[in-house]
Every structure is written in C-alpha cells, then in structure tokens.
Amino acid sequence: MSDLTQLSLADARQALRDKEFTAVELTQAHIAHMEASRELNAVVLETPERALEMAKASDKRLQSGSAGALEGLPIGVKDLFCTRGFRTTACSNILGDFTPPYESTVTQQLWDAGAVMLGKLNNDEFAMGSSNETSRFGATLNPWRAKGSDENLVPGGSSGGSSSAVAANIGVAATATDTGGSIRQPAAFTGTVGVKPTYGRCSRWGIVAFASSLDQAGPITRTVRDAAIMTGAMAGHDAKDTTSVNQPVPDYEAALTGDIRGLRIGIPKEYRVEGMPSEIETLWQQGMDWLRQAGAEIVDVSLPHTKYALPAYYIIAPAEASSNLARYDGVRYGARVATDGDITSMYEATRAAGFGDEVKRRVMIGTYVLSAGYYDAYYMKALKVRRLIANDFASAFEKCDVLLTPTTPSAAFPIGSNQDDPLTMYLNDVFTVTANLAGLPAMSLPAGLDAKGLPLSLQLIGPAFGEKTLLKTAHVVETAAQFTAQPNNWWK
C-alpha cells in the first residue's frame, strides 16, 4: 500500500467509502508519521489511543453504511479548542494541565461527523504571534526549508502547529483560529490552504478567547476542496455563542464548479507595500491573469484606510485580550503561584509566572488603552477607524465580487529572526487583519514558489457569508497554479 498520509482529505474519504483501506489503517499510518515527525514540534499532545478508538467506531459506521461527512479522517486540533478529557492550554503556562470537562462546539461537530482526533497542535501563546515562537512548548518548525539550506524557518502563527502538521501530512486537515491572520499567514508560510470564515459562521464556544470580536475558527488543509469540506463541517449556528449566526450552511464543495465567468475580481491598490519582494508582486499579477483567462473581469478598487488597519487592530485586539485574560487568576483552573501575601499578590505572582512576554505586553497595552483618560483617545478612536475600514470594503464590494491580494508581504522567515522588535512581527499581518476588523471571510492558497523554493500565497477576501464565491475562485486559482511542490521530509 502506498503512503496513506499523502492522500488529501477528499481522496482519503473516497477511498474509505470504497473500502480500499480501513479507518484504523489510515489512522495508524498518520500516528506512525506523527511520531516520526516529532522534530517539527507541531503536536503538543498526541492522542493515539483516542484516535484508534474513534477509528474503530468509524470502521463500524463505514461498514453499516451510516458514515458521516468526515468519517474516519484523522485531524489535528489547535490547542485553543477545548477537548473533553484532553489537556488544553492555549500553549500558555498559566493554563497548567487544564483538562476541560466539555468539548468546543466546532470540535464536537467534527467528531459527530466521524472525524478522528490525532492530537493537539502547537500555537503561539493565546494565539498571540505570527511565528509560533511564543508557545510554552517551544517553537514549531516549518517543514519547508530554502533550497540547499538546513536553516529552520517559522511555520507562521499563531496556528503554526496546524500549518506545519498539515504541510507535513500529519493528519488530513487541522482546525485553526484567526484573529488577525492566524489561519491565513501560517497557511501561506507552509504552502497550505487556510480559510477564515465570516465572523459568526463558526461557533466560538469552547475556544480559548483572545479578542472576541475578531476571533473566528476555520480549517487548514492541503487542497481547496478539503477546505470546502472542512469549512462546511465546522460552520453552523450554536445557541451557546450569542454571536453565532443562524443561517443555513451551504454545500461549499458544490460551489467548486470551475465556472467564474463574469465574476468581478477587485484588486486593491493599497495592498502594494514598500519592501514587498517583486516575486510576490509578480505572483499577484499571475493570479490576475489566471482569473482573467478563466473568464473573470479584473477591477481596480481602493480601500483607502488599509494602512490604519494594523494600528487599529493593535488597540482593539489587546483591549479585548486584557479583558478576556482577566479570568486567569489562579483561582478556578490552571496554574497558581502561592505567596505569603494577600490574594492580590497571589494574582500578580500567578500572572507574572504564567504569561509570556508577548502576552504581558498585549495585556498591558490593552489595560492602558482602556484605562481612565485614555479610553476615548485610543479605544473609541480605533473602533471608529474600524467602521471606516468596514465601509471601505462595503464600497469595494459594490464594484466587485471578491478581492485578490497577496497573503503576506514575505515568505517564511528563519526562527529567531524577528524577535527583537514586536512591531516587525506585527507587520506580518498587514494584509490579513483587515478582514478580521470587517468580519469578512478570507482565505489563503499557495500559488507558487519563490527563488529559494519557498511557498508564496494569494489571498481572497469576500463579502460577509461569501465563502462559496471565495472557495469557487480559489479552486480556479488552484487549478491554474498547479502547486504540487512538497517539503522534502528532511525531518524523518
């Protein structure tokens, strides 16, 4: 039998239905590959016994003809999703060995559809980062390396464990979350496909909160079809999340018709930034050509407030984080540092030891911008700019159906290279934060390699609940790009 871990989600699904192999065999192949790939540090908790138990149950359902949409498919779960009975830490020391007595809605939906849990995946602490270097479990490595180089690169972040695992064929897909680009940027750095659905499309219940008005769950996969299948399985209304939207989930896979004739593709001129490599500019142009050749119309649009998106984000996200992270006080769950002093000294010692530096910086920035005397100047100002950014998109979508941009201003960078200055790291999200601020669906897909042999990606942004158009367009780009490159398995 050929290497089962090479199969896409859709191909593995078909082969299981055709009984070419069993869910247990597929799961065993993925477990063996996961164990052989520990050098990547993509998985922070392996759950092989649970996986085999679930795979056995899947085989019974496959036999009896009652298989779900994801029956028997091994999937990795970002450590931000609460998993009943399995340690969930958001990769922060402050959560200690927290073991949730409940399951997040999104992962419950995956298990209800028959998916198999392979393990919990690494991420930046509390999803705050763009390189997966702030995790309590240490950095995750990108399976990709530059041609002829043995230098380790970051897999992007915060969903770096998800992107690394999927790029390395550990699991057929992974769950991820995106607050400012944390699905799309790691997907771009690893040659994988990442979807951030519309705000409210997937339930946030049971996902460790970072910035609640921006957070959204979505998948990382190896193909656009797999992304469509996973998005459909993760989406849906949930009464337990008041911001979850009660709209039927369309059949996203059915949207992949290949027919985009007459579709208007907007090109926002503000997404050309200084210092962006010419290869990314060329790839963007190539993307326009592919879509034009498929019958779409290319339209120039303007999103004039784009340059204010990152500064607005770095007020709003820390403000919400400082509020959300107030719950980690060493009282109800997680780690506690006991002191000889009063309860305040226990809080301060617990949070000093439990949070890493980037989390502390963001909680302090958030505390500052929400504090008396600064609230209007910073926080309210940012919310007003957020309105202008959303208005820009609304105007653009009067002229076009979907936007095409680069996902990131660079390819993956070396571990440790962007750590001196928090602001340099923040610039990674320059093209992705806008969609979070406006609540819009967006996705990244690989479209080519740079001169060093590293993946470069394009981003599509759609109007609210425009996931079908996004996926349909992405499918056309994927078909034209013929991106078949894979990392060379140096870690095995």
Next chain:
Amino acid sequence: MSVDEATVRRIASLARIGVEEDQIPGFARELSQILAFVEQLDGVDTSDVTPLTSAVESQIKRREDVVSDGQKSADVLANAPARDDDYFAVPKVVE
C-alpha cells in the same frame, strides 16, 4: 505618547501582573513603541463616524429565562488549583 516607568508600574498593577524592577525599562520601551505606532490613527478624521463594535450586524438573541444546565460542581471544581470541599480556596481576603 511615551510610557514612563511609573506608568508601567501602574498598568502592571491594574493588570495584576507582577513585574520585576529590572523588567520595567524594557516594558516601558516596548509599550512606548507600540503606542507610537498606533498613534498613526490620529491622522484619520473620525468626527462623524460611529464606532463599530460588532463586525456582523445582528440582533442580540433572547432566550427563555429557564435553567438549562447545572448541578456540575464536580466538573466546575475539577481543575481548581486549591479547593476546600465544594469551594475554591484562596488566600484570606477579609482580615
């Protein structure tokens, strides 16, 4: 706006994060850099703009005021770092 060391101490105290004296200059520098970056927003005219607090327009959902869940004290306490019977235990709060 530049953040001085006294401000770092005040913010850290509001955020209940203990900071060592030798960490304060570093935080002051980094927080100042971040604030200088976000102050670009001062260049945007927002005089007639309503703040956007929710990305997707939606009505706040209502639900019946009935008990739908509960009686899970064992689950609630299962991860407590310190407990006393069915209570979370904390250092003395009231003298």
